Amino acid sequence: MDTIEHHSFLDAVGLYCPEPVMLLHVEMRKIKADQILKVEATDPSTTRDIVKFCQFLGHELIQQKEEDEHYFYWIKKKKSELRYN
Template identity: 65%
Template sequence: MQHQAVLDAEGLLCPEPVMMLHVEMRKLEPKEVLKVIATDPSTTRDIPKFCQFLGHTLLDQQQNDDGFYFYWIQKKEG
């Protein structure tokens, strides 16, 4: 999936990935997509809640066999 920016949150534990996500989303223009790479299982709960609360769109989320979690988040308009 195409994205304009990447947040590498490997090795970071809650709440760091979501705190960093908040900072990175502010840098994006509306409708741009951020790819997040994380290793903390709590991101499967925290990132969807973050998107829902702030109005961003979680386009996709995936997990691989190596314990990595991937998220594609589109910044809301306006």
């Protein structure tokens, strides 16, 4: 699964809740719709928090995996919604 092409990478290794999700929110704002962000973390709570983040904000969690106590996520940013005032 490491072959999933991604446009940006967030290194959250060594960070603990709530930092990984806070940084994830910042990084998602930097990328364009339909681009993929890869996240690497060591906090086991990310297995819950990142899934909920994606569900709540509508981003697609393409893949997640655990390897040697490191957690990897590939997240596709949702398409922007048109807003009319």
